[in-house]
Amino acid sequence: MATTTPARGSSTSARGLVRPTFKQPSKRLPYPIGLYQTAVGKKWVMGVTGIMMMGFVLVHMIGNLHMYEGPAEYNEYAEALRNLGGALIPHEGVLWVLRLGLITAAALHIHSAATLTIMNRRSRPQGYQAPRDYSAANFASRTMRATGIIVLLFIIFHLLDLTWGVFLGDDYIKGDVYNNVTRSLSSAPVAIVYMLANIALAVHLFHGAWSLFQSLGWNSPQFNQARRVFATAFAGLILVGNLSFPIMNLAGVVSQDTRTTPCAAEGGEETDICLGVNE
Amino acid sequence: MRITLKVWRQDGPTSPGSFETYDVPGVSPDMSFLEMLDVVNDRLTLDGKRPIVFEHDCREGICGSCGMIINGVPHGPEKGTATCQLHMRKFHDGDQIVVEPWRAAAFPVIRDVAVDRSAFDRIIEAGGYISTPTGAAPDANLTLIPKPVADAAMDAAACIGCGACVAACPNSAAQLFTSAKLAHLNLLPQGQAERWARTEAMVETMEEFFGSCTNHGECREACPKEISIDFIAMMNRDYVKAKRKNRKLLSQIR
Amino acid sequence: MSDIGYLDGKVPTGPIDEKWTSHKFNMKLVNPANKRRYEVIVVGTGLAGASAAASLGELGYNVKVFTFHDSPRRAHSIAAQGGINAAKNYKNDGDSVYRLFYDTVKGGDFRAREGNVYRLAEVSVDIIDQCAGQGVPFAREYSGLLDNRSFGGAQVSRTFYARGQTGQQLLLGAYQALARQIRAGSCTLYNRTEMLDLVVKDGAARGIVVRDLMTGEVTSHSAHAVVLATGGYGNVFYLSTNAKGSNTTATWRAHKRGALYANPCYTQIHPTCIPASDDFQSKLTLMSESLRNDGRIWVPKNPADTRSPDQIPEADRDYYLERRYPAFGNLVPRDVASRNAKTQVDEGRGIGPLKNGVYLDFGDAINRVGAQVIKERYDNLFEMYERITDEDPYKVPMRIYPAVHYTMGGLWVDYNLMSNIPGLYVLGEANFSDHGANRLGASALMQGLADGYFVLPYTIGDYLAGMLGEKPLDTSDPAFKQSEAEISDQVKRLLSLRGKQTVDQLYRKMGVDVVWAKCGMARNEQGLKEAISDIRAIRDEFWSDINITDQSQTMNQSLEKAMRVSDFIDLAELMCKDALHREESCGGHFREEYQTPDGEALRNDDQFAYVGAWEWTGESGQQKLHKEELAFEYVKLAQRSYK
């Protein structure tokens, strides 16, 4: 009405001081993509992808324990992975599905982490000018981004190292996983990289494996205590398992291949002789 | 007691601002923190200087007006206590006390340590209510509410809207505040009809102003009402459910 | 000034239990489609204001809501602890609308209007339904049914509560309902905006003039009706249990524009508060009255006794309430308990470092039922006490002393809650209310919500219906412009003062040394006369000797406070004047000259059974008295006795 003083711009009196920092998309995409448009949704995705990667890390660690049984068993395990699904499915088929799943998971996980980090930075343009005193946030929760990035760099390194053999040069034998791993890990610098990266991973998981219950809304007074125990145990398990490989290699417990390696002789060709050569 | 007070002074929302240090003799341990500031303000005025602007009203820890970072901790060193209920006996003779406003994009500084928290009102307006027009409610005892449910709703409803959770959060996230209101209403039978719409609207409004939760748990430590972060988990769960359309249509189904 | 003449409370005729029903039927209605053509201003977002604004918004009116707080949720109502009464009779213990009505009239020492009180009791039951519907988490029993507790003075269990935070939860309910209307666009919120004047033209309220507390801008808002729900004036005493921001400015400025101020001398003192610890004390904290159920009140017999309380043997203790009132003991009503504590302290038997309190001792109760049970009952209170005093009440008796808590006086309103200025409505603690000379525990929340949810939405329609087609007065009207100019001048004048005192120093001097000392728990003619001249001197000091060093027009708390204190000074004078004229003791007003031989309040029904409503005549202290005679048709006038 013309007779009254106009309201200050909106039906609520924000008086222009507080403005939204983030614009909600004008159109929401259908579920579940719409979920990913929001921060709570992204965190949910991080939790789910985190679980997928945790599953991978756990299986990967357990699988690597075959290393202690000797080259044949170890290589057999590697081949079994490639043969998942048996004769029904083309060679490496299932493995590729798993790989694609993991790649997608990692991509989503990283994308969420990056966008949410930007959001969080913008939410506090001027930081505290005096030192803050945190009481609940721990080292792990404060360093998720750093440990995440370390793990990412490590994954790249790890793939270059053992999947494509970039650093091993002529020592790299495609298919002879045992050879590659033991050769790589017996170099001290490489072993140290592996150890540091896995410490970072464990730290990441110490918070992540607890945090995901919050993000996914899985909580109940009955097992809230247990969440912390679970996360610590999981991170600890991965830490112990994964650290043991470089340590045992350096210590010589897992020895370098002493075989005369037909595989090597044949230039890395993947043959049946390569497998089970010690039999 | 004699203390040194280092306070953030800022003339207006767009002025730069900086710390100023005051020597404060004659502090009684029985004073509340705000009474100490009253004394400082009286002295500043008598010295011809501008008193410190800080918000307060009830001084009983219930209105949520007060709040500042005291020595790096929202509401100061005593757990579960709002600034107005903090007493000087928690400090020692000779201490330096640093006071800073809440900092978040959604809480712009108005002056000195007073900030604008109206973003919280926007979140409530988005859906933080049960639509019961006056006169429309049935007899109160027609809706039975199990005691544990009523108690849990009350635990959540105890939030005083002070904003310490946002201030404490390294990400300036408002999850604790929003989830407390959502849990209060979503737990009660009366709140079921609007549950999913409410959750969606409030969360999305929250995200327009605040950062994203990384589950540090700082908010709970700072909260004068010690609201549990379990409510945040509940909010996350409800939100994901709310996003599924059929849930909204069949809103009675949990 | 227009001649007001005979004050008509406009209570409908007919039997008491049919008055409201028939009145509701007889009032004019506004057609739903026409409601949006009306503008209504609501000042205040406490229980009364928020509930009124939300309800009017739901009906379809265009509502503008003002609060000086940053959010509606911070209004002082948030601090109420104990509970809210309602005549639900869920306990089957004999409660009824009539009993609540009766208790309230009697508790108010027969100085309230029967018709209003009956209506209050009648709608009390709807309030609980409404609030429960909104999601207020009232305490429940294991059956899922609502729980009740009993409260000061009543013999039935009719108090609903939400832990120790009933006011908070009720206010959040009303605030959320308001938030919904803000979202819907029917209500517009003006937070951090203080009403500084009421604009009256052609004999009716036309709008208000406000100051934006963030920018200093002075603007006008016009409407078809103005609703004030701005709370009580307990802070006239400087120290009270009220929030620091509570003030009388809105009601006082309306008074200066012609609204009658009724019964300002009726102020309530709550017996169980934590005594002041030093001269820096800025406010007093209430400890729930429920503590008196288990605590025993005593002082040492010998004023010179300096032993710590646990060293004082039974024989040297005086349980004065149990001694003087064997029937009610420690559970006498608020005014009686308060006055007795004052007597003890005045006679030098006060305890604590400043000898300004009495003991509230849980030792016996702990021995009887065990510390665990006491913990379950009062743990949060004990914790709060310890936080403030650093003493553990499980080990040392609490120290308590009475403090100002509530003000029964306020702007005069008729049965429709309309003041003598047409179009100006007053709700909640701001009006002179339904509590007479003394309010019973847990009934302020009830009254605020009754006014806002269930009374005003009906009665305002009756007035508005007659204005169909009228436009609100244009804010460019000289009436608005002149008021804006006056306010800007006042701001300039205050900012130009370059004296030697801070506003707080002077405010404390007036509140504690004058108003509390001479117009507090007990009053007498000489003291009141002195108080009036002291107040006048303080007013002169105020306008010459205060200093506001903050010169800015933006958020300037010294300036805000100075404006509020200037109104408190004027109100204080009227309070004393009212107290002086009321030559009787009743409820919260105790004149030492008028007491029974054993020190109880002595009413004078022949001469003072009226509402004293004061009209501003242009100068402070020169108000003219108007009387609204009170008729008691249903409740027999009787002397209260708690022996």
Ligand SMILES: Cc1cc2nc3c(=O)[nH]c(=O)nc-3n(C[C@H](O)[C@H](O)[C@H](O)COP(=O)(O)OP(=O)(O)OC[C@H]3O[C@@H](n4cnc5c(N)ncnc54)[C@H](O)[C@@H]3O)c2cc1C
């Ligand atoms: C410690 C304490 C405990 C209590 N416990 C109980 C209890 O257990 N049970 C009970 O029944 N009662 C209790 N009471 C009393 C009760 O809380 C109050 O009487 C009641 O809440 C008053 O509500 P209201 O809506 O009238 O005003 P308030 O809640 O005081 O609200 C006033 C509103 O007006 C606004 N306002 C004021 N002036 C202006 C202005 N000039 N311009 C703009 N806005 C303005 C304020 O911003 C605020 O929003 C208690 C009181 C206290 C102090």
Ligand code: HEM
């Ligand atoms: C590839 C690089 C990675 C980056 C950049 C990264 C980054 C992050 C970040 C920033 C978070 C959010 C922290 C928080 O919300 O508290 C997070 C959470 C998490 N991460 Fe990673 N991470 C990476 C790899 C991994 C891997 C390999 C795993 C699993 C083994 C993993 C498991 C988790 C889990 C479980 C969470 C918790 C999710 C939640 O709270 O919902 N992350 N990560």
Ligand code: SF4
């Ligand atoms: S959740 Fe706690 S810290 Fe956050 S606003 Fe509410 S009371 Fe304050």
Ligand code: FES
């Ligand atoms: S002043 Fe009200 S919570 Fe501190």
